[in-house]
Amino acid sequence: MIKQFFQTVEATPWGTAVRESTWLFPTIESIHVLSLVLVVGSIMVVDLRLLNIASRRRSVKELADEILPWTWTAFVCALITGSLLFSSSAVRYTGIWQFDAKMCMLVLAAINMGIFHLGAFRSVAQWDLAPSKPPLAAKLAGGISLTIWVIIVSLGRWIGFV
Amino acid sequence: MIPTVQTVHIVSIAIVMTSMAMLDLRLIGIAGRRQSLTEVGARFLPWVWVTLVVLLCSGSLLIIAEPNRELINQVFWLKMSLLVCAIILTAIFQTMLRRRSGFWEHHRAAAILLGSVSLLMWVGIVGAGRWIAYVEHG
Numbered sequence: 001m002i003k004q005f006f007q008t009v010e011a012t013p014w015g016t017a018v019r020e021s022t023w024l025f026p027t028i029e030s031i032h033v034l035s036l037v038l039v040v041g042s043i044m045v046v047d048l049r050l051l052n053i054a055s056r057r058r059s060v061k062e063l064a065d066e067i068l069p070w071t072w073t074a075f076v077c078a079l080i081t082g083s084l085l086f087s088s089s090a091v092r093y094t095g096i097w098q099f100d101a102k103m104c105m106l107v108l109a110a111i112n113m114g115i116f117h118l119g120a121f122r123s124v125a126q127w128d129l130a131p132s133k134p135p136l137a138a139k140l141a142g143g144i145s146l147t148i149w150v151i152i153v154s155l156g157r158w159i160g161f162v
Numbered sequence: 163m164i165p166t167v168q169t170v171h172i173v174s175i176a177i178v179m180t181s182m183a184m185l186d187l188r189l190i191g192i193a194g195r196r197q198s199l200t201e202v203g204a205r206f207l208p209w210v211w212v213t214l215v216v217l218l219c220s221g222s223l224l225i226i227a228e229p230n231r232e233l234i235n236q237v238f239w240l241k242m243s244l245l246v247c248a249i250i251l252t253a254i255f256q257t258m259l260r261r262r263s264g265f266w267e268h269h270r271a272a273a274i275l276l277g278s279v280s281l282l283m284w285v286g287i288v289g290a291g292r293w294i295a296y297v298e299h300g
Contacts, residue, residue: 026296030289041180154169161165
């Protein structure tokens with residue numbers, strides 16, 4: 001049933017096109033890499049601020065407002081290109097544990113982000129006064145996020161070697 | 163081993179690429195306008211230079227591991243040429259900024275040109291880096 005679904009994904013016109021073309025896969029992959037380095041890099045800017053390691057003189061709120069729209073734009077690009085790469089051999093990718101682990105890590109990153117936004121970030125106005133010292137919950141969110149994203153990059157690269 | 167070094171390499175690229183994108187977009191005038199160029203430079207340039215050293219080390223390891231994949235690959239040399247140009251542009255940017263903090267605000271056309279060319283070069287470097295794997299040696 002699930003396998004059938006992934007076979008259907010592979011048989012889509014775009015799945016077939018990416019699989020059969022010699023240049024489409026590397027081109028889409030290059031855009032995927034470009035998008036993901038911007039996603040990871042911009043998230044690191046926020047995480048390192050939450051950990052009080054970088055941009056310490058800047059307000060967390062201001063910094064997040066400034067950089068997160070770029071993060072989301074890059075993330076949408078990474079999602080689209082990633083889906084296209086996946087559709088070229090969906091059945092094979094879902095059989096690779098590194099791929100499954102990467103998807104789980106993405107979900108964990110989303111949960112961590114959700115907890116932060118519904119928790120510590122709601123009272124940002126109270127702790128974001130200069131010189132701002134993020135509370136433990138915010139530091140924790142930053143540290144966990146940083147770790148998860150490095151693991152995601154590592155698993156993603158690993159998929160290419162299986 | 164190679165996947166691990168490549169992961170270090172990609173995470174470092176994330177740091178340099180994002181820092182350069184922030185600088186170049188600020189130079190063009192699209193992002194981060196709440197801070198002066200001097201402030202944005204002070205935030206991101208140290209990360210760029212330090213991380214470039216990490217990239218040089220991880221990149222060298224990747225060359226030592228598979229010399230033929232890199233050294234007789236035209237895309238690799240394209241990447242290196244772009245890298246040298248991009249580093250020179252970044253050094254010019256930083257030098258002018260140090261000499262006169264308002265330099266790029268007073269030379270808007272040059273700022274937009276430098277920012278755009280630099281951004282395109284870094285995009286080219288990342289793209290070429292991935293294409294190395296797909297071009298036949300020699």
